[in-house]
Amino acid sequence: MSRSPDFCPHCGEELDSVVVRCPNCRTDLGRRTDGDSSKSAGLAALLSLLITGVGHLYLGAVARGAGWFVGGIGLAVILGLTIPELSPLSFLVPVAAAVDAYTLAS
Numbered sequence: 001m002s003r004s005p006d007f008c009p010h011c012g013e014e015l016d017s018v019v020v021r022c023p024n025c026r027t028d029l030g031r032r033t034d035g036d037s038s039k040s041a042g043l044a045a046l047l048s049l050l051i052t053g054v055g056h057l058y059l060g061a062v063a064r065g066a067g068w069f070v071g072g073i074g075l076a077v078i079l080g081l082t083i084p085e086l087s088p089l090s091f092l093v094p095v096a097a098a099v100d101a102y103t104l105a106s
């Protein structure tokens with residue numbers, strides 16, 4: 001698939017054809033990932049819930065998924081080492097990642 005580059009109608013930023021929102025000014029471009037790249041928001045959320053960040057990988061947001069993955073593990077390790085009583089809170093990270101993945105896909 002080679003699609004010609006698009007430009008943001010708001011700021012003129014050159015856009016990757018798969019983005020739904022301008023990375024520069026955050027304008028919603030009013031388009032969705034569909035057709036051959038149809039992704040389920042629910043599945044993305046479920047994947048990120050099971051393994052933090054994997055839902056983002058599924059959506060093609062590799063850097064964001066890696067950030068969630070590393071950040072989630074980092075938080076769990078830091079909490080585990082410093083305040084073990086709070087380490088159960090690290091389960092909130094995959095929940096937040098799932099919400100983020102769902103938002104990203106919607």
Ligand SMILES: [Zn+2]
Pocket residue numbers: 008009010011012013022023024025026027
């Ligand atoms: Zn823009």
